[in-house]
Amino acid sequence: MPVSNEMADKYVAGAAMCPYRLxxxxxxxxxxVLVLIELLDRPYRxxxxxxxxxxxxxxxxxxxxxxxxxxxxxxxxAKPVIPPRVDYSLTDLGxxxxxxxxxxxxxxxxxxxxxxxxxxxxxxxxxxx
Amino acid sequence: MPVSNEMADKYVAGAAMCPYRLxxxxxxxxxxVLVLIELLDRPYRxxxxxxxxxxxxxxxxxxxxxxxxxxxxxxxxAKPVIPPRVDYSLTDLGxxxxxxxxxxxxxxxxxxxxxxxxxxxxxxxxxxx
DNA sequence: CCGCATCCATTAAGATACTG
DNA sequence: CAGTATCTTAATGGATGCGG
Numbered sequence: 370m371p372v373s374n375e376m377a378d379k380y381v382a383g384a385a386m387c388p389y390r391l392x393x394x395x396x397x398x399x400x401x402v403l404v405l406i407e408l409l410d411r412p413y414r415x416x417x418x419x420x421x422x423x424x425x426x427x428x429x430x431x432x433x434x435x436x437x438x439x440x441x442x443x444x445x446x447a448k449p450v451i452p453p454r455v456d457y458s459l460t461d462l463g464x465x466x467x468x469x470x471x472x473x474x475x476x477x478x479x480x481x482x483x484x485x486x487x488x489x490x491x492x493x494x495x496x497x498x
Numbered sequence: 499m500p501v502s503n504e505m506a507d508k509y510v511a512g513a514a515m516c517p518y519r520l521x522x523x524x525x526x527x528x529x530x531v532l533v534l535i536e537l538l539d540r541p542y543r544x545x546x547x548x549x550x551x552x553x554x555x556x557x558x559x560x561x562x563x564x565x566x567x568x569x570x571x572x573x574x575x576a577k578p579v580i581p582p583r584v585d586y587s588l589t590d591l592g593x594x595x596x597x598x599x600x601x602x603x604x605x606x607x608x609x610x611x612x613x614x615x616x617x618x619x620x621x622x623x624x625x626x627x
Numbered sequence: 628c629c630g631c632a633t634c635c636a637t638t639a640a641g642a643t644a645c646t647g
Numbered sequence: 648c649a650g651t652a653t654c655t656t657a658a659t660g661g662a663t664g665c666g667g
Contacts, residue, residue: 389607397526420558439615452628478518487570581648
């Protein structure tokens with residue numbers, strides 16, 4: 370069984386009945402989020418993308434890209450040359466998703482201060498029981 | 499060790515250096531997304547939320563809620579009565595996040611048709627090799 | 628260089644029984 | 648009711664070898 374189906378198939382168990390939840394999970398998945406945001410800037414080659422994201426395994430990146438490609442969010446352009454060269458870019462659909470994901474990421478970044486204050490308050494309250 | 503720290507601590511391994519990625523992962527996590535969207539409508543009690551989301555384990559819901567509470571996105575109001583009653587609601591910060599997450603969810607729902615066509619095309623192309 | 632496939636260790640998720 | 652503790656199962660990520 371190809372690795373490509375792992376994510377797509379297994380998530381069916383959790384998100385089951387409701388097909389859109391599946392796509393939402395692909396888009397909001399740990400590496401899906403980061404891939405979409407990177408590709409919003411420009412097309413990337415595989416290992417370029419891997420370096421840009423950092424700390425993602427080859428396996429997970431492959432899997433993420435395949436899932437997003439299958440959902441029609443990412444376009445894969447494999448050039449038949451040696452050594453191989455494969456460029457990944459966003460489709461129009463993918464760009465729409467990526468823009469929303471990026472908005473969320475930017476929001477998160479901008480609110481980090483508040484989040485950290487909330488955490489300190491929470492941890493202190495817990496610490497005292 | 500309380501269950502509450504599993505998600506928050508472990509994700510450090512993957513998202514490490516970059517603290518905002520951690521919050522982004524909490525917000526976009528499988529159950530985080532759904533919790534935020536539900537709470538956008540109104541406050542929910544624990545098991546009410548569990549039923550509303552469906553197919554979420556007690557453990558994961560607890561964990562998700564604790565993480566979101568610690569990040570200052572969700573407010574937990576435990577009433578000292580018997581039987582216990584705990585209401586969860588969004589903070590102002592959480593509402594901002596939830597609105598963006600909901601926008602993404604609505605987008606996903608609205609684009610399901612396109613996603614499904616893309617999948618069919620992808621699967622057919624693969625099928626033929 | 629861009630993968631696919633497999634084995635293996637680690638981590639997260641889920642089911643269940645139990646407590647205040 | 649709202650969790651916690653414990654155990655089992657699934658997902659993830661690393662390493663490695665292989666092929667186009």
